[in-house]
Amino acid sequence: YSFFNDTEETKATIKDYADSNCLKTSGIKSQDCHSHSRTSLQSSHLWEFVRDLLLSPEENCGILEWEDREQGIFRVVKSEALAKMWGQRKKNDRMTYEKLSRALRYYYKTGILERVDRRLVYKFGKNAHGWQEDKL
DNA sequence: CGCTCTTTTCCTGGTT
């Protein structure tokens, strides 16, 4: 395959991909886009970005899914799409899930995330905030 | 400029 398709072309398709993907699911529950003022997804940190994505079904597109809402356990359903979105947020079209997950693993050390021994499953730790339903 | 903190990049090796 080509070595040249990693710039403009990719950049263009990422948004289209995300947008069209959102359109498919956003019609489901427009009412569910509760008034969290976090729709922008401008969070500076990765864990906040993930949290806000989890909390906004609008831009989520089924990329992330709660496994246990009360315990803050969630699963990455579309790892590649998540990486692309994070890459968009950071203006880095070379982002991959491999690299994103490395960053997530650093959170275990700081208590932002807790380890869950299941593939693509993570859990918010004691030092993460703003994800709990009753605390919104 | 230098320093800290977070994230990125790369890698070796193990697991599902």
Place this chain on the structure above:
DNA sequence: TAACCAGGAAAAGAGC
């Protein structure tokens, strides 16, 4: 075999 997971190391980038 592909897709993940574990972390060490080093370096980039942002903010102060």
